[in-house]
Amino acid sequence: MVRPQPPTPRRRVPGRRVPVALFVPAGLGLLFLVLPLVGLLARAPWATLPQRLAAPGVLAALRLSLLTATVATAVCVVLGVPLAWLLSRVEFPGRRLVRALVTVPLVLPPVVGGVALLLVFGRRGLLGGWLDATFGVTLPFTTAGVVLAEAFVAMPFLVIAMEGALRGADTRYEEAAATLGAGRWTTFTHVTLPLVAPGVAAGAVLCWARALGEFGATITFAGNFPGRTQTMPLAVYLALETDLEAAIVLSLVLLTVSVAILAGLRERWTAAP
Amino acid sequence: MTTAPDAPGTAARPPLLDAHLVAARGAFHLDVALRVRAGEVVALLGPNGAGKTTALRALAGLHPLAAGHLTLGGVDLDRPDRRAWTPPERRPVGVVFQDYLLFPHLSARDNVAFGPRRRGAGRRAARALADAWLARVGLAGHAGRRPRQLSGGQAQRVALARALAVDPTLLLLDEPLAALDARTRLDTRAELHRHLDAHPGATVLVTHDPLDALTLADRLVVVEGGRVVQEGDAADVTARPRTDYVARLVGLNLHRGHADGRRVQVGGLTLTAADAVAGAAFVAFPPAAVALHPAPLDGAAGNVWPATVAGVGRHGDNLRVQLDGPLPAAADLSPAAAARLRPTPGRRVWAAVEAADVRAYPVGATRGR
Amino acid sequence: MRRPPAALAAAVVLLLAAGCNGPGAGGDGAGGRLTVLAAASLTESFTRLGAEFEAAHPGTTVTLSFAGSAALATQINQGAPADVFAAASPDTMRTVTDAGDADGEPVTVARNQLVIAVPEGNPRRVAGLADLTRPGVKVALCAEQVPCGAAARTALGAAGVALTPVTLERDVKGALSKVRLGEVDAALVYRTDATAAASDVDAVEFPESARAVNDYPVVVLRRAGNPAAAREFVAYVRSERGRAALTAAGFQPPPA
Numbered sequence: 001m002v003r004p005q006p007p008t009p010r011r012r013v014p015g016r017r018v019p020v021a022l023f024v025p026a027g028l029g030l031l032f033l034v035l036p037l038v039g040l041l042a043r044a045p046w047a048t049l050p051q052r053l054a055a056p057g058v059l060a061a062l063r064l065s066l067l068t069a070t071v072a073t074a075v076c077v078v079l080g081v082p083l084a085w086l087l088s089r090v091e092f093p094g095r096r097l098v099r100a101l102v103t104v105p106l107v108l109p110p111v112v113g114g115v116a117l118l119l120v121f122g123r124r125g126l127l128g129g130w131l132d133a134t135f136g137v138t139l140p141f142t143t144a145g146v147v148l149a150e151a152f153v154a155m156p157f158l159v160i161a162m163e164g165a166l167r168g169a170d171t172r173y174e175e176a177a178a179t180l181g182a183g184r185w186t187t188f189t190h191v192t193l194p195l196v197a198p199g200v201a202a203g204a205v206l207c208w209a210r211a212l213g214e215f216g217a218t219i220t221f222a223g224n225f226p227g228r229t230q231t232m233p234l235a236v237y238l239a240l241e242t243d244l245e246a247a248i249v250l251s252l253v254l255l256t257v258s259v260a261i262l263a264g265l266r267e268r269w270t271a272a273p
Numbered sequence: 274m275t276t277a278p279d280a281p282g283t284a285a286r287p288p289l290l291d292a293h294l295v296a297a298r299g300a301f302h303l304d305v306a307l308r309v310r311a312g313e314v315v316a317l318l319g320p321n322g323a324g325k326t327t328a329l330r331a332l333a334g335l336h337p338l339a340a341g342h343l344t345l346g347g348v349d350l351d352r353p354d355r356r357a358w359t360p361p362e363r364r365p366v367g368v369v370f371q372d373y374l375l376f377p378h379l380s381a382r383d384n385v386a387f388g389p390r391r392r393g394a395g396r397r398a399a400r401a402l403a404d405a406w407l408a409r410v411g412l413a414g415h416a417g418r419r420p421r422q423l424s425g426g427q428a429q430r431v432a433l434a435r436a437l438a439v440d441p442t443l444l445l446l447d448e449p450l451a452a453l454d455a456r457t458r459l460d461t462r463a464e465l466h467r468h469l470d471a472h473p474g475a476t477v478l479v480t481h482d483p484l485d486a487l488t489l490a491d492r493l494v495v496v497e498g499g500r501v502v503q504e505g506d507a508a509d510v511t512a513r514p515r516t517d518y519v520a521r522l523v524g525l526n527l528h529r530g531h532a533d534g535r536r537v538q539v540g541g542l543t544l545t546a547a548d549a550v551a552g553a554a555f556v557a558f559p560p561a562a563v564a565l566h567p568a569p570l571d572g573a574a575g576n577v578w579p580a581t582v583a584g585v586g587r588h589g590d591n592l593r594v595q596l597d598g599p600l601p602a603a604a605d606l607s608p609a610a611a612a613r614l615r616p617t618p619g620r621r622v623w624a625a626v627e628a629a630d631v632r633a634y635p636v637g638a639t640r641g642r
Numbered sequence: 643m644r645r646p647p648a649a650l651a652a653a654v655v656l657l658l659a660a661g662c663n664g665p666g667a668g669g670d671g672a673g674g675r676l677t678v679l680a681a682a683s684l685t686e687s688f689t690r691l692g693a694e695f696e697a698a699h700p701g702t703t704v705t706l707s708f709a710g711s712a713a714l715a716t717q718i719n720q721g722a723p724a725d726v727f728a729a730a731s732p733d734t735m736r737t738v739t740d741a742g743d744a745d746g747e748p749v750t751v752a753r754n755q756l757v758i759a760v761p762e763g764n765p766r767r768v769a770g771l772a773d774l775t776r777p778g779v780k781v782a783l784c785a786e787q788v789p790c791g792a793a794a795r796t797a798l799g800a801a802g803v804a805l806t807p808v809t810l811e812r813d814v815k816g817a818l819s820k821v822r823l824g825e826v827d828a829a830l831v832y833r834t835d836a837t838a839a840a841s842d843v844d845a846v847e848f849p850e851s852a853r854a855v856n857d858y859p860v861v862v863l864r865r866a867g868n869p870a871a872a873r874e875f876v877a878y879v880r881s882e883r884g885r886a887a888l889t890a891a892g893f894q895p896p897p898a
Contacts, residue, residue: 115823124824140825141808175335176374178361180439181391194378219816223809224785237812241712241787
């Protein structure tokens, strides 16, 4: 801008211009993510939607999905946040290996993860037999098993998001807390956690979404029984065997409810001062 | 320092803080002895990287000592040879950090109440205490604000209140005014002075700003390269710098030479000084005392030497001329004198300084260590 | 600034072109490529048959894709390029023929029956369907939406046995793996699957299985890129050699 007032009325705020090189792939990326949803909507049997929604088992599967995903997320937060703290704050031998191990569930095909869980918590598993003999606890084919499978698959999302947040946080605040008399635990709960709260929230959302969509590990470890272990993804899969339209309806229900919940939560967070 | 002219009667008591801080940070090695009496404010003054902050972190317990000792009020807080170490949260120490580090998720009141809460006060008592402290630093009306809603000066005062609210035996301040703009700094410095005066415990202030050190501290400890290079009260340090760094800070020309009475051999010249010294000696004189002349002065006694103008800059209302030659020095010229002399770089001039303005003092008498 | 999008578009086009490069392209008589979509329970027998067919027809490459029949039928109805479809039930086959995706009438090439798969050595001494209702006996069935589940339901109904399984698996392999891992004491699976897993599980025959026999129909697909080879392959499956391979896998011959 050499001249202060260009004669043409075309004025653009310099920061608002989107470079084509970014805009085009961004648009394609969005399209790629949204098109399958469009496909579902296009094939949805709108006329018979009410009857299909009222079909037995739909509500039960939805309830079970929301319940197990939420409990699994809680489990992940309770176990994953301290793990992320350990990885980001404590120097110990083999830390890089541990960090790599945390991502194992991401790499492992979920079905294999389910088999692995059976080998540990199953009736003949490394711990399963002992759990059963000692506490009378059996996990396969139970709702608790669904939670376990979902938590296994979803936890890396929380730990990785959380570790990133912790690494980005200024550790000098923790030192300031120490000079004010706060021990390590109090510092963690009163300073570190509030500072990385957005990271925890982001991690928990990712974790919850992943748990909600979990299929392979769940059906392998917890099996499939309506009302007890049949979550929405399992119901969708089985519906697909006989009735594509029913599968579409179930998918849309799952999508709508999860998007509504996430949007609602976001509203709350951004509305908070 | 064994006598305390400003605090009669306290000389017999042992210092409240008695520390010999030996610590390593990578290749850097810190070795600083520090003694501070109750009510005394000591400034650790030094250039960046001198080890001031490491010393402060060692005092706070954020950096363990490798050797030496740290005793506060007769209690060993860090004593590597006895394997004694008190973690920061159990030390009676308050710290004002360089950029304050107020907890962004807490209000000013909760920031100040944080320390008292951790040290056992109930929620209401801690809040009442915090409100009292905020009132003392003039922020009674800002208790509910978050740190990001506070100005720099206000945040500094909240940080001070937070550090003092735990009633620390030792108060540490790390560059407490560095983050402020010039105007705010002036007001805040005056207020800080008031609070430091009122603090009954020992205070250690870390700064690279000589003005902060001179105005806030009772005593200066100059640190360079991890060692104490000079120690003394403001008058002593400003009058008798012992390193180029201190000389530059206090605005004196400093040279090292060999004295025989009032005559000091410096850089091939013989200067006449106001003081009589024997052996290795420093000579110091202010730039304002240096007069410049276009030609050698006939029959002038005193100290005269040829010089070349190396550079010219502004210094307050005057010009400051950097001189090269046998005795590199700075000279201040009034605008009138500058108009007569026209000191352009490369110009050859004669420099003169009265013997009465040249202070000489022995090299050997480093204090403190 | 026009170049990156252009390059990207080119990449997209290339990808699409690569995606179209299915078996439908370049079919030429009996040679070329042949794509067979087959029910998961045909894995062992069709793998063997495919290799034999290739050996007998030099120049022909057989690509086999195994999955649940219903999933395969959905793929075919959505236009997946393939030459032959072998389903595990006439019902599933019907979704393909009803959609007009088949070329000619399906022919039944084999029958399958249910057996009770139990861990090796049959620790629970399961002898028949009634034993599965004993307390503490955990049973896995297939979900009713898949053929083995429908067959199990018919058989249990015929036997008058009311059974509550711990899980309704998505396919036979899922039910079988629960037996293999010891998580359940028994599962109703096809005899072929029990045969394939003979090293880990024992098969217990039960009379009611005759009431729930599964026919395996095979058909040449309408969009076959290589119809000649497809017809030859179907004929091969129906030949003596084909029958032998199917029988070895635990199938029974189709009704004459």
